[in-house]
Amino acid sequence: MAHLIRHKLSNKLTNAAHTVSNKSQAKVSGVFARLGFQAATDEEGLGFAECDDLDYDYRQGMQMDVLPGEDEGPPAEGEGEMDGDSHYQRDGTGPRPSSLKTGGSLDEDKPKITTWEAGWNVTNAIQGMFVLGLPYAILHGGYLGLFLIIFAAVVCCYTGKILIACLYEENEDGILVRVRDSYVDIANACCAPRFPALGGHVVNVAQIIELVMTCILYVVVSGNLMVNSFPGFPVSQKAWSVVATAALLPCAFLKNLKAVSKFSFLCTLAHFVINVLVIAYCLSRAREWAWEKVKFYIDVKKFPISIGIIVFSYTSQIFLPSLEGNMQRPSEFHCMMDWTHISACVLKGLFALVAYLTWADATKEVITDNLPSTIRAVVNLFLVAKALLSYPLPFFAAVEVLEKSLFQDGGRALFPDCYGPSGQLKSWGLGLRVALVVFTLLMAVFVPHFALLMGLTGSLTGAGLCFLLPSLFHLKLQWRNLLWHHVFFDVAIFVIGGICAISGFIHSVEGLIEAYRYNIHD
Amino acid sequence: MGRLGFSTTESTRLLLLSVFGVLVLSVVLAEQEGENLSGLSTNPDKAIFAVRENGTTCLMVEFAVRFLVPYDVLALNGIDLITEQAPFTLPRGAEIEGKCGSTESEIHITWKNNAYTLRIYFSTEFRDKGTEVWKISKVQFVYDTSETSHFINAYNPGKHTASTHRLSALVTPAGHSYVCAAQQTLTLISSDHQKGVTISMYDIQIQPFDIASDFIFSEPYKCITDQRERLEETLPLILGFILGLIIVITLTIYHFHLKLTAVQPQLPRDRSMYKNM
Numbered sequence: 001m002a003h004l005i006r007h008k009l010s011n012k013l014t015n016a017a018h019t020v021s022n023k024s025q026a027k028v029s030g031v032f033a034r035l036g037f038q039a040a041t042d043e044e045g046l047g048f049a050e051c052d053d054l055d056y057d058y059r060q061g062m063q064m065d066v067l068p069g070e071d072e073g074p075p076a077e078g079e080g081e082m083d084g085d086s087h088y089q090r091d092g093t094g095p096r097p098s099s100l101k102t103g104g105s106l107d108e109d110k111p112k113i114t115t116w117e118a119g120w121n122v123t124n125a126i127q128g129m130f131v132l133g134l135p136y137a138i139l140h141g142g143y144l145g146l147f148l149i150i151f152a153a154v155v156c157c158y159t160g161k162i163l164i165a166c167l168y169e170e171n172e173d174g175i176l177v178r179v180r181d182s183y184v185d186i187a188n189a190c191c192a193p194r195f196p197a198l199g200g201h202v203v204n205v206a207q208i209i210e211l212v213m214t215c216i217l218y219v220v221v222s223g224n225l226m227v228n229s230f231p232g233f234p235v236s237q238k239a240w241s242v243v244a245t246a247a248l249l250p251c252a253f254l255k256n257l258k259a260v261s262k263f264s265f266l267c268t269l270a271h272f273v274i275n276v277l278v279i280a281y282c283l284s285r286a287r288e289w290a291w292e293k294v295k296f297y298i299d300v301k302k303f304p305i306s307i308g309i310i311v312f313s314y315t316s317q318i319f320l321p322s323l324e325g326n327m328q329r330p331s332e333f334h335c336m337m338d339w340t341h342i343s344a345c346v347l348k349g350l351f352a353l354v355a356y357l358t359w360a361d362a363t364k365e366v367i368t369d370n371l372p373s374t375i376r377a378v379v380n381l382f383l384v385a386k387a388l389l390s391y392p393l394p395f396f397a398a399v400e401v402l403e404k405s406l407f408q409d410g411g412r413a414l415f416p417d418c419y420g421p422s423g424q425l426k427s428w429g430l431g432l433r434v435a436l437v438v439f440t441l442l443m444a445v446f447v448p449h450f451a452l453l454m455g456l457t458g459s460l461t462g463a464g465l466c467f468l469l470p471s472l473f474h475l476k477l478q479w480r481n482l483l484w485h486h487v488f489f490d491v492a493i494f495v496i497g498g499i500c501a502i503s504g505f506i507h508s509v510e511g512l513i514e515a516y517r518y519n520i521h522d
Numbered sequence: 523m524g525r526l527g528f529s530t531t532e533s534t535r536l537l538l539l540s541v542f543g544v545l546v547l548s549v550v551l552a553e554q555e556g557e558n559l560s561g562l563s564t565n566p567d568k569a570i571f572a573v574r575e576n577g578t579t580c581l582m583v584e585f586a587v588r589f590l591v592p593y594d595v596l597a598l599n600g601i602d603l604i605t606e607q608a609p610f611t612l613p614r615g616a617e618i619e620g621k622c623g624s625t626e627s628e629i630h631i632t633w634k635n636n637a638y639t640l641r642i643y644f645s646t647e648f649r650d651k652g653t654e655v656w657k658i659s660k661v662q663f664v665y666d667t668s669e670t671s672h673f674i675n676a677y678n679p680g681k682h683t684a685s686t687h688r689l690s691a692l693v694t695p696a697g698h699s700y701v702c703a704a705q706q707t708l709t710l711i712s713s714d715h716q717k718g719v720t721i722s723m724y725d726i727q728i729q730p731f732d733i734a735s736d737f738i739f740s741e742p743y744k745c746i747t748d749q750r751e752r753l754e755e756t757l758p759l760i761l762g763f764i765l766g767l768i769i770v771i772t773l774t775i776y777h778f779h780l781k782l783t784a785v786q787p788q789l790p791r792d793r794s795m796y797k798n799m
Contacts, residue, residue: 239758431773445758
C-alpha cells in the first residue's frame with residue numbers, strides 16, 4: 001500500500017514537473033509565436049508527410065494493378081490482391097524522398113534526372129544572355145565589377161542552398177524529411193498561423209511574372225539578333241519573332257524535366273562555343289591589351305545598371321525546388337550547386353575581363369557590336385540558337401507553376417486537371433500550353449522597350465525570389481537550428497538584396513520614363 | 523525698182539516689229555506663274571509649290587527639303603581654315619518661277635531676296651521596251667555665304683553655285699506622280715572649292731508633266747523604299763496567319779490521336795477486381 005502511495009506521489013510529482021516545464025516552454029513558444037517566429041519544429045508537417053506516404057502507397061498499390069505495362073507487370077487475376085498488399089508493405093518502410101501533395105498525376109512515373117542534368121539546367125539559368133553586357137559593366141565598374149561577379153555567385157549559391165534547406169524538416173529520428181515540395185509550400189508554411197495562403201499567392205504571382213518575362217525576353221532577343229544578322233532581308237523584327245515562335249511550338253509537348261535537360265545541355269554547349277570564340281579572338285589580340293585601363297573607381301551614374309545586370313544574372317532559385325525534387329540523388333545537390341556556380345563565375349569573369357581589355361574604352365553595351373563582322377555573324381547565329389534552346393526551361397517551369405496552382409482535380413483549384421487518367425495531356429491542356437507560347441509572342445511583338453520593362457520587373461521579382469525571400473524563409477523556418485553566423489549572413493543578404501532591388505527599380509523607372517518621353521517627342 | 527520692194531530701213535523696221543510682235547505673243551501665250559500653296563500642308567517643314575499655265579497646273583512639287591552646306595571659317599589662330607556645316611530647311615514662304623514643256627520642265631525656288639535659289643530640272647526620256655519615264659536631270663543650288671542667318675563668319679563670303687553632274691534621280695513612269703515618304707539624298711558639287719552640298723528630301727510628291735486636272739496629282743508611283751516598307755509590314759501578318767494554321771492543325775491531330783488511342787475502362791469480371799473500381 002505504501003509503495004502504491006509512493007508510486008502515485010512520484011507520478012504526480014513527475015507530472016507536475018512535466019506540466020511546469022511544458023508551461024514554461026509554452027510561454028516561450030507563445031512569446032516567439034507572437035513575435036512571428038515558429039519556435040516549434042514543423043511537426044505537423046512531418047505528420048502530414050507520413051500520412052501522405054501511407055495514402056500514396058495505398059493508392060499506388062491500387063493503381064499498379066489497373067495500369068498495364070508497369071514495371072511490376074500486370075498481375076494475374078488471383079494474385080492481384082497479394083501484389084497490391086506486397087506493394088503496400090514493401091514500399092511502406094522508411095521515409096519517402098518526395099511527399100505527394102498532388103494526388104492525381106503520377107509523379108513517381110516521371111523519370112528522375114541525374115545530377116549532371118540538373119547541373120545543365122542550373123547553368124542554363126545562370127549563364128544567360130546577359131553575359132554579353134558584362135564587359136560594359138567592367139568598363140564602368142573596373143575591379144569592383146569583377147569583385148561583384150564573384151560575390152554574386154557566392155551569395156546566390158548560398159541562397160539556393162538555404163532555400164532547399166527550407167524544404168526539409170528533422171523528424172524524431174533526426175533524419176531530414178522533405179515535407180514541402182515547392183517554393184509556394186515554403187511560403188505557405190511561413191505565413192502559416194495567420195495567413196495560410198497569402199504567402200503562396202504572392203510567391204506564385206512573382207514566379208509566374210518572372211518566368212513569363214524570361215520567356216518573352218528570349219523571343220525578343222532572338223528576333224533582334226536575326227534582324228541584325230540579316231539586314232538585307234525585308235524581314236522585320238516582328239516577322240523574325242513569329243518565325244522563332246514557330247520553332248518554339250514543340251515546347252508545348254514537353255512532359256518532364258529530362259527532355260528539358262537535353263535542351264539545357266545543348267544550350268550550354270552553344271554558350272560554351274560563344275565563349276570560346278570571343279575569348280580566342282580576344283587572345284589573338286593579346287598584344288594590345290590595356291591592363292592599365294581597368295579602373296579602381298566606379299562611374300556612379302552608369303554603374304548601378306551594371307550592378308543589376310551582374311547580380312540578377314545568377315537567378316536560378318525559381319527552378320531549384322522542382323529540380324531537387326526530381327533528382328535521382330538529392331544528396332549531390334550541394335555539390336552540383338557549388339560546381340555550377342564556380343564554373344559560371346570563372347567563365348563570366350574571364351569573358352568580361354578579357355573582352356574589356358581588348359577594347360577598353362571602345363567597349364559597347366553589347367560586346368558583339370565590337371566584333372569584326374565575320375565573327376559577329378557566327379556568334380549571332382549561336383546566340384540565336386542559345387536563346388531558342390534556353391526557352392524550354394522557363395516555359396516548362398511556368399507551365400508547372402500554372403498547372404499546380406490553377407489546374408487541380410477535386411476542387412483544390414479553379415479548373416479541372418490537365419492530365420487524363422493515364423497521365424496523358426488532354427487536348428485542351430495542350431491548347432493552353434500553345435496559348436502560353438502565343439502569348440509570349442504577342443507580348444514580344446506589341447510591348448515596346450521590353451528590355452527596360454524586364455529590368456523593372458526583374459529588380460522586383462528577381463531580387464525578391466533570389467535574395468529577400470530565401471533569407472526570410474530560412475530565418476523563419478530554421479530559426480532553432482541556425483548558428484549566429486548563419487543569422488548574420490541571412491540578415492546581410494536580406495539588406496543587400498533590398499538595396500539592389502530598390503536601386504534597380506529606381507533606375508529602371510528612370511530609364512522607362514526617358515524612353516517614353518523620347519518616343520513621344522520623336 | 524523702188525515700187526516693188528521695201529526699202530532697207532522699212533524692212534528692218536518691219537523685221538523689228540515682227541520680232542516684237544512674236545515676243546509679245548509668246549509672253550501672252552506663256553503666262554506661267556508660280557504659286558506657293560504651303561499653307562495647305564500639315565507638316566510644318568513641308569512646302570507645296572505649283573506652276574500654272576493657261577489657268578491649269580502643269581507642274582506640282584510637294585516636299586520637305588533639308589540642306590547641309592559646308593563653308594570655310596577662319597580658325598582661332600587666324601591662319602588655318604576650318605570647314606563648318608550650315609544646316610537649314612527650305613522655308614515655306616519662297617517665291618516660285620517655273621517653265622513647263624512637253625519634254626522638259628523646270629522650277630526655280632528663291633528665298634531671302636534671291637540669296638538662295640534652288641533650280642530643279644525635269645526631263646522625259648524613252649527607256650528600252652518603249653516605256654516613257656520622267657526624271658530629275660539636273661539640280662542647281664545657288665547660295666550666298668554672306669547671308670548671316672545661316673552662315674556665321676564665313677571666310678571670303680560670296681555667291682556660290684552647286685550643281686549635279688549627270689543626274690538621273692526619281693525615275694518615274696510617264697503619267698504618274700512620284701511619291702516617297704523615305705528620305706532621298708542628293709549631293710551637289712559646289713563652285714566653292716568643290717565642296718559637297720547635301721540636299722535631303724522627304725515626304726515627296728512630285729509631278730512635272732501630264733497633270734490631268736488643276737492641283738490634282740495623277741496616279742502615284744511609290745519609291746522602292748516605301749514598297750519595301752509595305753512588304754515589311756505585311757510579312758508578319760502573313761507569317762502569323764500561317765502560324766495560326768499550324769497551331770490549329772496540330773491541335774486537331776493531337777485531339778484525334780488521343781481519341782483513337784484511348785484506353786477502354788475495364789469492367790470487373792471477378793469480385794477480386796472490385797477494389798480497382
